Amino acid sequence: MATRPSSESLDGLPPLGEVIRSHGLTARKSLGQHFLLDLNLTGRIARAAGNIGEGTIIEIGPGPGGLTRALLAEGADRIIAVERDARCLAALDEIRAATGDRLHIIEDDARDVDVAALGDPPRRIVANLPYNIATHLLIDWLATAEAFEQMVLMFQKEVADRITATPGGKIYGRLSVAANWRCRTERLFNVPARAFTPSPKVASAVVSLTPFDTPPYPADPGDLEAVTAAAFGQRRKMLRGALKSLEVDAADLLDRAGVAPDARAEDLSVEQFAALARAFTALRASP
Secondary structure (H helix, E strand, O other): OOOOOOHHHHHOOOOHHHHHHHOOOOOOHHHOOOEEOOHHHHHHHHHHOOOOOOOEEEEEOOOOOHHHHHHHHOOOOOEEEEEOOHHHHHHHHHHHHHHHHHEEEEEOOHHHOOHHHOOOOOEEEEEEOOHHHHHHHHHHHHOOHHHOOEEEEEEEHHHHHHHOOOOOOOOOOHHHHHHHHHEEEEEEEEEOHHHEEOOOOOOEEEEEEEEOOOOOOOOOHHHHHHHHHHHHHOOOOOHHHHHHHOOOOHHHHHHHHOOOOOOOHHHOOHHHHHHHHHHHHHHHHOO
16 A cells, blocks of 8 residues: 655645746647646545555646646555656656655657556556547547556546437437447546636536446447447438448348447447447458
8 A cells, every 4th residue: 555645745845836937837739738726626636536546647748747746645656647748847857856756757748658558557547638639548548448447537528528428419429439338437527617727718527437347348349430430420310321331231230230220320329339340340251
């Protein structure tokens, strides 16, 4: 069990506002940066990650280190922070110096890092993600979701809505299926724009994704992506029309999967999409 960092080591650090000013850390739109300085919110996010005293906490885009400090204060034993912005490294190094070997810093673009191989398990990703690459990162991580114990991530509210959406609504789509096939998803709480510096034009939300050891509905990942892309690519059409873009007979595909041909993509459950993917795999393998 990890030893809680001493309050003296963290309390000795300057306030985050002062850190931002002293290091000239104006948020850059090109990097999707919005710094979260509210200590109540960063602490709430850290606590949502469960037992962070074991294994490895992976933080993406820590910026000046507001969430990093909260994770350490809540007892994180090992944090690996991936930061692309070289301007933030000095501020993060001050935290590392104050808290010993609990914080390891990697200067790199998270899109180029094999996050699933960082540190020892159990691994948890806890991050206020850069808005402009958040969806891209999540899709990459879902491919190796079994490598993680949990992901507690902040997104733009509309992205969080899509991740946690259930069948039957307009926001239910490819991301909803991909996330809920691999993980149990839960929307934890909203974060108002005023909590950030600078304030974005949209609200945000924190989502928890708890990966399954194996997806509950067997399917080939590539074929699942293919059928969801075809189905939602023409979501206003009935599936008998939308699935004609696949290289198999759409009527046969739907019949094998037990899905009504007049259904639309937004009406299908994750289980039904997995059935379509298995039927697609079987049909492509047929002579």
